[in-house]
Amino acid sequence: MPYLSFTFIFLIAPVSYLVIGAFQSPEGNFTFENMAGLANPQIAASYWLSIRLSLASALIGTVTGLLLAHALILGGMPVWIRRALTTFAGVASNFAGVPLAFAFIATLGRLGLVTVALKDVGGLNIYGAGFSLFSFWGLAITYLYFQMPLMLLVITPAIEGLKAEWREAAESLGASDSQYWRMVGAPVLAPSVLGCFLLLFANAFGTLATVIALTGSNFSVVPILLFQQIRGNVLYNPNLGYALALGMILIMSVSNVIYLVLRQRAERWQK
Amino acid sequence: MKRRFRIGPALITLAAALYFFVPLYAAFQFSLQMKRGELSFAAYGSVFQDGVFLNALTFSIIASAAAIGVGALLVVPTAYWVRLRLPKLRAVVEFVSLLPLIIPSVVLVFGQIRMFGSSSFLPLTTSDWGINSLLVIGYVVLSLPYMFRAVDNGMAAIDIATLTEAAESLGASRGRIIFSIIFPNIRAAVVSGAFLTFSICLGEFAIASLLNRSAFGPYMVQLGQDRAYEPAALAIMSFGLTWVLMGFMQAFANMKPGQRLFRLPFQQKGPRP
Numbered sequence: 001m002p003y004l005s006f007t008f009i010f011l012i013a014p015v016s017y018l019v020i021g022a023f024q025s026p027e028g029n030f031t032f033e034n035m036a037g038l039a040n041p042q043i044a045a046s047y048w049l050s051i052r053l054s055l056a057s058a059l060i061g062t063v064t065g066l067l068l069a070h071a072l073i074l075g076g077m078p079v080w081i082r083r084a085l086t087t088f089a090g091v092a093s094n095f096a097g098v099p100l101a102f103a104f105i106a107t108l109g110r111l112g113l114v115t116v117a118l119k120d121v122g123g124l125n126i127y128g129a130g131f132s133l134f135s136f137w138g139l140a141i142t143y144l145y146f147q148m149p150l151m152l153l154v155i156t157p158a159i160e161g162l163k164a165e166w167r168e169a170a171e172s173l174g175a176s177d178s179q180y181w182r183m184v185g186a187p188v189l190a191p192s193v194l195g196c197f198l199l200l201f202a203n204a205f206g207t208l209a210t211v212i213a214l215t216g217s218n219f220s221v222v223p224i225l226l227f228q229q230i231r232g233n234v235l236y237n238p239n240l241g242y243a244l245a246l247g248m249i250l251i252m253s254v255s256n257v258i259y260l261v262l263r264q265r266a267e268r269w270q271k
Numbered sequence: 272m273k274r275r276f277r278i279g280p281a282l283i284t285l286a287a288a289l290y291f292f293v294p295l296y297a298a299f300q301f302s303l304q305m306k307r308g309e310l311s312f313a314a315y316g317s318v319f320q321d322g323v324f325l326n327a328l329t330f331s332i333i334a335s336a337a338a339i340g341v342g343a344l345l346v347v348p349t350a351y352w353v354r355l356r357l358p359k360l361r362a363v364v365e366f367v368s369l370l371p372l373i374i375p376s377v378v379l380v381f382g383q384i385r386m387f388g389s390s391s392f393l394p395l396t397t398s399d400w401g402i403n404s405l406l407v408i409g410y411v412v413l414s415l416p417y418m419f420r421a422v423d424n425g426m427a428a429i430d431i432a433t434l435t436e437a438a439e440s441l442g443a444s445r446g447r448i449i450f451s452i453i454f455p456n457i458r459a460a461v462v463s464g465a466f467l468t469f470s471i472c473l474g475e476f477a478i479a480s481l482l483n484r485s486a487f488g489p490y491m492v493q494l495g496q497d498r499a500y501e502p503a504a505l506a507i508m509s510f511g512l513t514w515v516l517m518g519f520m521q522a523f524a525n526m527k528p529g530q531r532l533f534r535l536p537f538q539q540k541g542p543r544p
Contacts, residue, residue, distance in 0.1 A: 003349035007367045007415070010408050014382025015374055021385070068287045075280020085284070088291060091510075091517045097474050098491040099509035102502040103294040105495075106301035113297035145294065148287065206375040209476035209488065213495050223377050223477075230381050230481055245378045252373045 015249070021242035034243035043225070043235075043244060050205055050222040051251075053136060057143040058200035064144065065151020066193060072152075073159050086156070089149030096146045101213035104142045108133045134215045142210060147200050154199060158192035158266055195262030198255040205251060222248055295510060302503035314500040315508070327490035331479075334403070334486065335472035338410035339465045342418045345411065347461065348449050350422045355431055368419035371412050377477045380409055384481065402482050409478040414468035421467070421524065425460025426453075463523035470516040474509060 025031045038044065072082045107114050110127060118124045132138055162185060170180040208223040217224055226248065228234045229241040305313040318324055346368075353361050371379070383405055387395040395401035431453060438448045454461070476488035495502045 001349065001352070003345050003364065004367070006345055007370075007412070010383065011367070011370060011374070011379070011412050014379065014386040017386045018378065018382045064287070067283050071280035071283040075277055075284070077280060077284055081284060085288065085291075090521070091514050092291060094470055094517060095510055095513050098476060098488060098495065099474065099506040102491075102495060102506035103298040103510070106503045106506070107294040107297040113300060114293065144290075148290075202373075208375070208377055209474075209492075212476065213492050216496070223375060226377050226381065227477065227481070230377070230384065241381070245381055248375055248378055249373065252375060256373050 018242045018245045019249070021239055022246040024239055024242075026237070026239055034237075034239045035246075037237070037240045038243055038247055043240075046220050046222050046225045047247065049136075049220065053139060053143075053221060054201045054204035056136075057140045057147055057204040058197050060140060060144055061147025061151050061200045061204075062193065062197045065148045065196075066155060068148065069152050069155050069159050073156065074162075086152070089152045093146050093149040093153060096207070097209040098213040100142065100145055101210050104133060104138075104145070104214070108138065108141070134219070139211065139214065139219070142214065143204050143207065147203065150203065151196055151200060154196045155192060158189055162188060191262040192266040195259045195266065198259045198262070202252050202255040202259070205248075205255075295507070298503045298506040298510075302500055302507055305500040314504040318501050318504055318508075323485075323490060324494075327485055327487045330485060331473050331475075331487035334406055334410060334484075335469050337407045338414060338472055339468050341407060342411045342414050342468060343422075343461050343465070346415070346418045346422050346464075347454060347457070350419065350426055351431060351449060351453050354423075354426050355435060365419070365423075368415045370415075372416050375477075376409070376413055376475070377481070379412060380405075380478045380481045383409065396482075402484065406478060406482050406484055406486070409482075410468070410472045410475065413475070413478075414464070414471060417467045417471070418464040421460045421464030422457060424524075425457035428460075429456050459523045459526035463520045463526075466516045466520040466523065470513055470520075473512075 022034050023030055023032065025033065038047070068085070071077065072085060104112075106112055108126075109115065112133070115126060118126055133142070166184050166188075167180060170184055175183070206223060207221075208227060211219055211221060211224055212227070217228055220228075222244065225234075226241065226244050229244060233241070235241055235244070302314045303310040303312065305311065305317065349364060353364050384396060387393050387401070387405065389397050395405050434452050434456070435448055438452050443452070474488050474491065475486070476492060479486035480489045480492070491502070491505060494505065
């Protein structure tokens with residue numbers, strides 16, 4: 001079958017090559033040294049930065065996306081507003097990468113519209129106060145532009161799946177609004193929300209182009225470090241580069257697999 | 272449950288809409304300020320007059336189109352065959368098609384560069400032609416999850432077993448069934464997958480940059496370092512383009528088999544012969 005041979009040669013084999021290389025010394029002997037090498041300060045710092053940034057951006061994206069989905073679906077918004085924002089979310093979740101970085105430079109860069117407006121109108125110099133678009137929180141705010149729409153899109157089926165009968169049943173038994181959410185809504189939604197959080201986490205973890213366009217190669221999250229390693233062997237050890245790649249694959253797989261498992265669990269309620 | 276207007280949800284929606292709108296407005300406003308003291312489209316003109324821009328864009332359009340072609344040729348017969356004869360393989364094929372969501376593109380291209388290096392059995396990285404092929408192959412892999420899903424959904428909407436039996440009883444060969452019967456029936460699904468592939472590949476950065484191709488993604492990053500107003504103009508244009516591509520993707524994804532997006536006046540109404 002051409003499909004299976006194509007994917008084997010150009011997807012599975014190259015990735016396996018890296019995985020095997022991660023457990024080999026430069027001479028080709030089996031070793032755990034490369035994996036242990038991930039603990040060196042530069043690489044560990046890079047992983048830690050990536051994980052913190054992805055957690056922060058996924059957390060903000062999950063909370064804001066959930067609030068927005070709740071507001072749009074259960075908050076009595078007119079249908080046209082809901083439809084407009086959902087369409088927009090479809091576009092925005094695909095609007096990642098370099099152009100997104102440019103739009104945010106025009107917004108929150110040193111001469112960005114919002115930066116200047118805050119200074120002129122509110123007298124607030126955000127760069128003087130320590131904010132920079134090209135730092136941790138700047139990146140987190142930029143990521144939110146594709147994370148929140150993605151959350152809105154993936155959580156919508158779960159929120160629509162909350163049946164009106166459940167609410168009516170709870171209310172007729174005398175439950176208050178908060179009791180309904182605590183004892184019915186939250187437990188039903190929890191697997192979906194957790195799953196979507198992990199999807200957003202993986203989404204942020206793999207982001208490369210947006211970071212490069214914003215910060216050059218100065219902000220060394222894992223994809224950037226790997227990018228530099230491929231370009232110029234900055235770790236001075238090719239096999240350590242393979243280990244770095246394997247670490248990325250592991251983190252991406254774990255979060256994606258848990259996402260899929262949780263999604264299947266959540267679908268039980270949507271029949 | 273009666274829907275009633277409440278202030279909380281309205282505020283949340285308003286805040287989200289503002290967050291979505293402000294960066295676009297800021298980029299637009301910034302892109303108009305290239306000439307001091309007046310608003311003009313000079314930045315847009317400057318982008319289009321740049322020969323490097325046109326070359327990079329053309330290169331990326333060709334690479335994306337090639338990836339769409341190869342991807343469709345790979346996915347359509349496979350999805351057909353798996354649905355018709357090999358449902359047992361379905362899990363494997365689907366799993367493989369989802370792998371690119373787990374493997375970051377930077378890792379994929381890393382593996383390919385090492386695997387097809389100068390001393391390997393297939394030294395693709397040693398020639399210009401080989402590197403261009405690797406780029407297209409990389410794009411095919413990136414788009415597999417979307418292409419497979421679009422085509423598979425398209426197949427679910429038609430009765431491929433009956434179509435195949437009818438074609439076989441009229442003496443059609445395997446290839447002919449796929450190309451003259453199945454393909455036209457799932458055209459809309461393929462086109463929908465194609466638009467998504469196009470929007471992913473056109474501005475792709477990691478693979479193009481690591482293969483040293485002067486594609487559109489690396490060009491944009493370079494422009495961002497060299498210029499001030501042109502990047503904002505590019506951001507606005509890419510957003511517009513993404514919007515158009517997603518619109519087409521949606522329109523084709525929701526189309527019924529055989530239905531046309533636009534019906535020209537001289538085309539006859541009703542089912543075609």
